[in-house]
Amino acid sequence: GDTEGTTASSEDETITLRAATGLSAQHAWWEASMVPWMERVEELTEGQVQFESFTSGELVSVPDEAEALETGTVDVALVLPIYQPDQFPMAEVTMLPLNHSDTLIASKAWKKLLESEEELADGKTYSEMQFGDFKVFPISTTQEYSISTTGHEFNTVSDVEGTSLRTPSRIHEMYAAKTGINSVTMPAVEIFDSLSRGTFEGAFYSIADWTGYGFQDLFRYTLTGINFGHFNSFIGMSQERWEEMPENVQEAMIQANEEIFEPGAQEWINRAEKIIPENEANGGKFVDFADLDPAVQDHFNNGIEETWTDYAALLEENGLPGNDLIKMWRDLLIEEGGEVPESIMNLE
Amino acid sequence: MNGVWKAYNIFHYIKLAGIWISGISVLLMMLMIVYDVTMRTLFSSSIRGGFEIIQNYMMPLVVFPGLAYVYASGVLPKMDLILERLNKKAKKIMIFFMLLLELFVLVLIVQFSWEYAMSGLDRKTAFPAAGTLYPLYPLFFLIPIAFAMIVIENIFIFIKNILDNNPSMVMRETENKPEELL
Amino acid sequence: MDNLVVIGIILAMMIVLLATGLYIHSVLLASGIIGLILLEGFGILPGLLGNEPFNRVASYTLTTIPLFVLMAQFILHSGLVQDIFYMVHKVSKGKNSLLGILTLIIGGMLGAVSGSGTATSASLGQVAIPELRKHGYSAPLAGAIAASGGSLSGIIPPSIILILYGVATETPVGSLFVGAFIPGILTMIVFILVMLVYFQMDRKKQQQVEEPVIHEVHTPEKLAISRLVIVSVIAILIVLIIFGGIYSGIFTPTEAGAVGAFVGFLSALVLGKVNFQFFKSSVVETIKLTGMVMIIMIGAQIFGRFVSLSLLPRQLIKLIEPIMDTPVLVLIAISVVLFFMFMFIEGAAVILMSIPVILPIIQELQVDILWFGVFVAVICTIGLITPPVGLSVYAVAGVSGISSGSIFRISMVFAVVAMVVVCGLMIAFPGLATWLPNSM
Numbered sequence: 001g002d003t004e005g006t007t008a009s010s011e012d013e014t015i016t017l018r019a020a021t022g023l024s025a026q027h028a029w030w031e032a033s034m035v036p037w038m039e040r041v042e043e044l045t046e047g048q049v050q051f052e053s054f055t056s057g058e059l060v061s062v063p064d065e066a067e068a069l070e071t072g073t074v075d076v077a078l079v080l081p082i083y084q085p086d087q088f089p090m091a092e093v094t095m096l097p098l099n100h101s102d103t104l105i106a107s108k109a110w111k112k113l114l115e116s117e118e119e120l121a122d123g124k125t126y127s128e129m130q131f132g133d134f135k136v137f138p139i140s141t142t143q144e145y146s147i148s149t150t151g152h153e154f155n156t157v158s159d160v161e162g163t164s165l166r167t168p169s170r171i172h173e174m175y176a177a178k179t180g181i182n183s184v185t186m187p188a189v190e191i192f193d194s195l196s197r198g199t200f201e202g203a204f205y206s207i208a209d210w211t212g213y214g215f216q217d218l219f220r221y222t223l224t225g226i227n228f229g230h231f232n233s234f235i236g237m238s239q240e241r242w243e244e245m246p247e248n249v250q251e252a253m254i255q256a257n258e259e260i261f262e263p264g265a266q267e268w269i270n271r272a273e274k275i276i277p278e279n280e281a282n283g284g285k286f287v288d289f290a291d292l293d294p295a296v297q298d299h300f301n302n303g304i305e306e307t308w309t310d311y312a313a314l315l316e317e318n319g320l321p322g323n324d325l326i327k328m329w330r331d332l333l334i335e336e337g338g339e340v341p342e343s344i345m346n347l348e
Numbered sequence: 349m350n351g352v353w354k355a356y357n358i359f360h361y362i363k364l365a366g367i368w369i370s371g372i373s374v375l376l377m378m379l380m381i382v383y384d385v386t387m388r389t390l391f392s393s394s395i396r397g398g399f400e401i402i403q404n405y406m407m408p409l410v411v412f413p414g415l416a417y418v419y420a421s422g423v424l425p426k427m428d429l430i431l432e433r434l435n436k437k438a439k440k441i442m443i444f445f446m447l448l449l450e451l452f453v454l455v456l457i458v459q460f461s462w463e464y465a466m467s468g469l470d471r472k473t474a475f476p477a478a479g480t481l482y483p484l485y486p487l488f489f490l491i492p493i494a495f496a497m498i499v500i501e502n503i504f505i506f507i508k509n510i511l512d513n514n515p516s517m518v519m520r521e522t523e524n525k526p527e528e529l530l
Numbered sequence: 531m532d533n534l535v536v537i538g539i540i541l542a543m544m545i546v547l548l549a550t551g552l553y554i555h556s557v558l559l560a561s562g563i564i565g566l567i568l569l570e571g572f573g574i575l576p577g578l579l580g581n582e583p584f585n586r587v588a589s590y591t592l593t594t595i596p597l598f599v600l601m602a603q604f605i606l607h608s609g610l611v612q613d614i615f616y617m618v619h620k621v622s623k624g625k626n627s628l629l630g631i632l633t634l635i636i637g638g639m640l641g642a643v644s645g646s647g648t649a650t651s652a653s654l655g656q657v658a659i660p661e662l663r664k665h666g667y668s669a670p671l672a673g674a675i676a677a678s679g680g681s682l683s684g685i686i687p688p689s690i691i692l693i694l695y696g697v698a699t700e701t702p703v704g705s706l707f708v709g710a711f712i713p714g715i716l717t718m719i720v721f722i723l724v725m726l727v728y729f730q731m732d733r734k735k736q737q738q739v740e741e742p743v744i745h746e747v748h749t750p751e752k753l754a755i756s757r758l759v760i761v762s763v764i765a766i767l768i769v770l771i772i773f774g775g776i777y778s779g780i781f782t783p784t785e786a787g788a789v790g791a792f793v794g795f796l797s798a799l800v801l802g803k804v805n806f807q808f809f810k811s812s813v814v815e816t817i818k819l820t821g822m823v824m825i826i827m828i829g830a831q832i833f834g835r836f837v838s839l840s841l842l843p844r845q846l847i848k849l850i851e852p853i854m855d856t857p858v859l860v861l862i863a864i865s866v867v868l869f870f871m872f873m874f875i876e877g878a879a880v881i882l883m884s885i886p887v888i889l890p891i892i893q894e895l896q897v898d899i900l901w902f903g904v905f906v907a908v909i910c911t912i913g914l915i916t917p918p919v920g921l922s923v924y925a926v927a928g929v930s931g932i933s934s935g936s937i938f939r940i941s942m943v944f945a946v947v948a949m950v951v952v953c954g955l956m957i958a959f960p961g962l963a964t965w966l967p968n969s970m
């Protein structure tokens with residue numbers, strides 16, 4: 001409730017914050033970022049701040065977390081802005097496909113993007129333009145997205161064209177259209193059933209996230225060494241609620257965020273490393289992109305380049321600084337050790 | 349009471365229009381999904397954005413326009429342990445109490461779902477499907493309209509209970525007599 | 531206000547409002563809204579009342595509700611089921627108990643193509659109750675048979691409940707489906723046995739009062755052999771298309787609703803029953819049922835938000851902490867708590883609000899997560915036919931006009947027996963749920 005907040009200026013009054021996610025309690029973002037963050041804040045404030053948490057959509061469903069922060073239904077939440085391209089059209093930038101990156105590279109670039117002081121347009125930074133209503137605590141991105149199928153292989157270009165894959169975001173839909181992949185959308189809970197019965201062939205998904213839906217039992221062919229972007233998230237509070245927090249609490253929250261950031265990203269890598277041998281033991285095959293037929297490689301790569309420029313053009317059409325944004329994202333990624341196709345490097 | 353019935357008959361036509369919108373929507377929804385399955389099976393291509401369109405457009409159109417008609421038809425379930433055993437006067441008092449409680453709840457829903465729709469209009473809420481954004485906020489207005497119609501139905505029932513001697517929770521005790529269905 | 535006080539007030543209020551005969555959706559809405567106001571003040575309402583109705587309805591998975599009902603309507607108005615029941619009546623040579631068994635088995639079979647117990651109950655209520663009544667079943671028993679037969683969709687795969695559980699606990703949904711198969715059949719068998727006992731009791735009662743045993747007034751007009759052949763072929767085709775389509779991957783269990791409705795429509799076309807009246811009555815009945823189920827789901831959703839915020843599930847779980855050393859006791863305690871929660875609250879909501887709290891306990895007890903999911907789905911299925919919130923019974927009451935109170939008096943017995951027998955067996959022999967998935 002609001003009453004605690006307004007009177008919380010004194011340093012010894014207990015502040016109970018309602019924390020929520022629509023994701024499951026086992027999801028890496030909740031288990032390895034949000035929970036450690038909350039525990040650390042409780043520790044640093046010596047119990048002055050307490051969290052009451054609600055997971056799995058018990059109180060708020062994906063992707064209503066941002067709205068729930070604004071209406072005051074919850075005080076702090078995991079926000080997944082990519083699910084709302086109508087409200088946060090520039091959040092999808094981390095989903096742009098790449099030649100190389102990993103969870104740490106993308107996470108650090110995402111954090112830098114959120115904390116960037118650089119003016120993107122109209123005298124505003126990236127965060128001010130997209131998330132001005134929120135206090136943003138950056139957390140890791142997901143592991144990179146791969147293409148996995150229940151057995152369908154990509155040996156020729158015609159194996160790629162006409163294949164039905166489940167697409168998780170607008171960027172993947174754009175990429176699918178470019179490469180002749182037939183994009184399927186369906187509720188996450190139905191994917192397992194449909195995949196196992198052959199309703200479609202595979203999905204764009206991050207390996208570390210497979211266990212969420214039992215995909216480790218299903219996928220038999222995964223393309224690695226090409227990277228279909230990283231899903232992003234942050235821990236958010238409404239600006240209003242944030243400003244009600246006493247200074248020592250604000251400091252504790254920021255410090256806790258710094259501390260949990262890298263271990264949170266590492267968790268994605270650990271999970272993937274655990275899943276890959278299990279999947280291989282089940283007959284799963286991981287194929288390196290560089291080992292594919294050169295014609296197939298070109299086909300995938302052309303799609304990558306066009307997706308970047310198409311996404312920028314889409315934003316520009318809507319009066320947003322798309323060209324500047326993709327260059328900014330490219331530079332941040334390169335700084336952290338990522339790789340993009342040459343034509344993207346050459347964008348000026 | 350005659351004037352009330354006249355007004356109620358006009359209102360009845362509005363509800364009928366609603367249930368026809370819902371009815372046509374459910375048939376369309378069936379055809380869309382069957383078409384999608386057929387196209388996917390035979391030509392391995394599906395309606396672009398079909399799933400999102402069905403979920404966000406068709407489902408609300410199936411459920412909300414017909415809701416006032418459904419309410420008035422008396423099919424909505426309740427547990428009837430006490431009411432039927434009361435005398436007329438006590439029954440009437442109970443009915444007034446229940447109607448007021450219903451109105452309180454319904455008016456709150458109308459108010460807040462209206463505010464939600466207006467804020468959606470403000471933000472131009474949209475959903476992504478097959479790489480494009482489709483406007484979502486117009487659908488939000490179905491909810492305050494549907495619940496406002498149920499409020500109107502309840503006001504009619506309220507007036508009927510004031511003017512008429514026989515206490516009742518519905519305007520017309522016709523449809524769904526058990527014998528008709530069994 | 532203190533959470534426990536608010537919970538007490540709201541539960542008392544619910545019971546009073548239910549007893550006075552307020553519509554069930556209004557009871558849920560009023561208790562939920564007043565509870566939220568008492569807990570948090572008016573300020574909490576805009577964020578929850580404004581968007582919940584839309585979010586609840588705008589779901590692809592829920593298209594199964596109108597579409598499976600539409601399928602039932604088309605099939606009903608094509609005369610197919612009446613003809614089949616007539617044939618079964620002939621086959622059973624006046625053994626009317628067979629009709630009840632058949633209805634429950636059809637319920638189980640419909641369960642294999644439907645994920646939602648409520649929708650199946652409504653369809654079954656419309657098709658089966660008139661026939662059961664003609665063959666000597668009392669109205670409440672016929673209602674209870676339809677409601678419990680339909681509720682089997684909650685446990686016989688595919689099941690929305692199992693899908694939700696799989697997502698909440700990260701358990702493979704496919705394994706859950708396989709694991710639920712034997713307990714689902716077991717539940718069906720228990721329902722059949724309880725039904726037979728009731729049927730015999732009804733019969734004795736009628737004989738004592740020396741009433742005519744069965745209303746044989748109705749002599750079905752003779753059906754031509756050719757029609758019986760056509761009807762049989764169509765019926766088998768429908769089942770084959772739906773089962774075959776789902777299990778071969780041509781369409782998903784959700785899409786099966788639409789395909790089923792379309793096939794039902796084609797059948798009516800072949801049987802020459804399609805005209806304007808056919809469309810009108812099928813569609814209007816479908817919308818009535820859909821509206822009824824959805825408005826209750828909206829109420830349940832808002833009431834569920836109150837329950838979440840009041841931390842009721844956590845308080846309940848706290849009570850069982852002292853007996854953590856004896857897993858069987860904990861499991862029995864959890865089942866009892868869940869049984870009561872499923873009595874009062876819509877199933878999906880219970881899953882969503884209780885799993886985050888119960889799962890850690892289950893893991894600590896080292897109980898198999900898959901086994902527990904099937905176990906919860908059984909209790910949830912049973913919850914569909916227990917008062918005061920038993921969506922399957924309300925669906926049947928809504929379509930048949932039989933009072934929900936009278937159905938509950940019987941379905942509650944179905945529920946308690948199934949709870950004791952099936953859950954008891956599952957605790958004693960966990961292999962009932964785990965053997966199939968492990969051996970595949």
Ligand code: NA
Nearest residue numbers: 641683686688
């Ligand atoms: Na089922």
Ligand code: NA
Nearest residue numbers: 872873913919
């Ligand atoms: Na119940």
